[in-house]
Amino acid sequence: MESKEWLHPQAIGSSMDSLGAALKSNIIPNKEYLLQGSIMDSSVEVLLHRLRGLCDNVDTGAETFYDQEMCFSIRGSSSSSSMPQLLYLRVRRALDSTMPQEMPCQLRYTGEPELGTGDKARPTIVRSSVDVAVTPSILEYLTELGARIEFEYVARGYMFRKGRMKITVSKIFKVSREGQGSRPEDLVSQSYLVEMSVLAPSGQDAIGEDMKAFAEQLKPLVHLDKIDYKRLPHTIP
Amino acid sequence: MKNTALQISTKNGINFRDPEEGFRRSKSTRTDISFRDLSSSQQRTVDVLHNSEQPASVFSILDTGSKTIPVVADTLFDLLVMKMNTVLQKRQKIESRGSRFELCDFCIKIGSVTVPGAGQNFKGVLLEIEYRACVIPNYCWEFMKEFIQGFLGTNTLNVPPQYLQTRMNDVYQPIDTIQQYLEHFNMFRKSTGIMSYN
Numbered sequence: 001m002e003s004k005e006w007l008h009p010q011a012i013g014s015s016m017d018s019l020g021a022a023l024k025s026n027i028i029p030n031k032e033y034l035l036q037g038s039i040m041d042s043s044v045e046v047l048l049h050r051l052r053g054l055c056d057n058v059d060t061g062a063e064t065f066y067d068q069e070m071c072f073s074i075r076g077s078s079s080s081s082s083m084p085q086l087l088y089l090r091v092r093r094a095l096d097s098t099m100p101q102e103m104p105c106q107l108r109y110t111g112e113p114e115l116g117t118g119d120k121a122r123p124t125i126v127r128s129s130v131d132v133a134v135t136p137s138i139l140e141y142l143t144e145l146g147a148r149i150e151f152e153y154v155a156r157g158y159m160f161r162k163g164r165m166k167i168t169v170s171k172i173f174k175v176s177r178e179g180q181g182s183r184p185e186d187l188v189s190q191s192y193l194v195e196m197s198v199l200a201p202s203g204q205d206a207i208g209e210d211m212k213a214f215a216e217q218l219k220p221l222v223h224l225d226k227i228d229y230k231r232l233p234h235t236i237p
Numbered sequence: 238m239k240n241t242a243l244q245i246s247t248k249n250g251i252n253f254r255d256p257e258e259g260f261r262r263s264k265s266t267r268t269d270i271s272f273r274d275l276s277s278s279q280q281r282t283v284d285v286l287h288n289s290e291q292p293a294s295v296f297s298i299l300d301t302g303s304k305t306i307p308v309v310a311d312t313l314f315d316l317l318v319m320k321m322n323t324v325l326q327k328r329q330k331i332e333s334r335g336s337r338f339e340l341c342d343f344c345i346k347i348g349s350v351t352v353p354g355a356g357q358n359f360k361g362v363l364l365e366i367e368y369r370a371c372v373i374p375n376y377c378w379e380f381m382k383e384f385i386q387g388f389l390g391t392n393t394l395n396v397p398p399q400y401l402q403t404r405m406n407d408v409y410q411p412i413d414t415i416q417q418y419l420e421h422f423n424m425f426r427k428s429t430g431i432m433s434y435n
Contacts, residue, residue, distance in 0.1 A: 141299050
């Protein structure tokens with residue numbers, strides 16, 4: 001074939017090149033800074049009132065959400081050890097839209113909380129996190145890939161923003177086949193889960209201090225803290 | 238996305254004329270793909286595709302042997318795939334890279350297909366013709382056929398491509414372009430001889 005100039009235009013960079021460049025310049029928000037706590041149902045109104053006053057969305061009020069989250073695990077093979085590695089992926093979708101089956105989902109990878117030098121001094125849990133918006137076919141995609149549903153739940157509650165911080169106050173329900181987790185008998189506990197999180201590029205540890213300062217303002221209603229699940233006593237329902 | 242596109246591939250190089258008056262060359266184009274296999278089961282293939290036409294999206298197609306499941310995602314899906322390196326193993330990459338021309342509502346993309354790596358293994362030429370004013374293939378097929386035959390000859394592509402035949406009355410989406418690219422990339426990977434148009 002003749003070599004024509006228009007068949008060999010200037011190179012257009014590949015998307016993997018730009019991802020590599022973004023990783024190198026550290027602009028991808030791939031770390032999650034997290035604090036968690038809980039509050040009894042009887043006191044949640046006081047907390048919501050306080051958050052309404054403290055957070056950015058004062059005039060519009062709290063944003064509500066009603067989501068289903070499914071946690072999938074995929075078994076991978078690791079060359080270094082004989083134990084197969086489990087990779088956890090979470091798919092979250094909104095149930096409060098008119099067509100929940102057709103709305104885009106959120107696919108999320110969260111790593112183990114980072115341990116290492118200086119972790120004790122850190123005010124928040126820091127873990128790697130990758131959030132991707134995906135089409136709803138992701139559920140079938142993951143199932144066919146060999147992923148197994150580990151657990152699923154429905155979360156219904158309020159979301160507040162304060163700068164880069166996101167504060168959610170949510171009620172956790174078991175997933176019931178017909179009621180989609182809004183019936184009182186599907187309640188998991190008599191309390192609300194309170195989470196404060198920020199997604200930021202790695203190395204921005206200063207945000208942890210801001211979060212801690214904000215968490216102080218919610219005391220004594222709720223104690224937001226680093227929760228280490230491995231140290232919690234396991235109770236089997 | 239208002240378009241209907243189809244691809245034609247050729248192994249022995251169509252003798253394209255220089256862009257005629259009226260063709261506007263806008264930018265270079267690129268579609269690439271990387272194949273990944275599940276490390277545990279060789280039956281399933283995961284393809285991750287990018288198209289310069291939709292730079293903020295990543296397309297992934299899982300082929301289980303009996304069916305294909307497409308997913309469209311944000312660009313960070315690439316990062317997730319990198320995290321899944323214990324589950325998926327990268328096998329091969331193939332890309333179509335070339336020029337993009339516009340003529341009224343038509344968009345013509347001519348790409349040379351290569352397998353990057355040692356020696357830039359050239360596989361052939363892929364031609365994509367997109368009619369961007371219509372979303373239902375059935376409504377514009379005859380018009381597209383006339384356009385294609387106008388510069389590729391009348392014995393080219395008399396019936397719609399196999400992929401579109403069952404979807405002629407559906408709304409055309411970017412993933413349909415990607416699925417057609419994947420079909421052709423798979424043929425390029427396997428083939429050694431001349432490829433047919435239909």
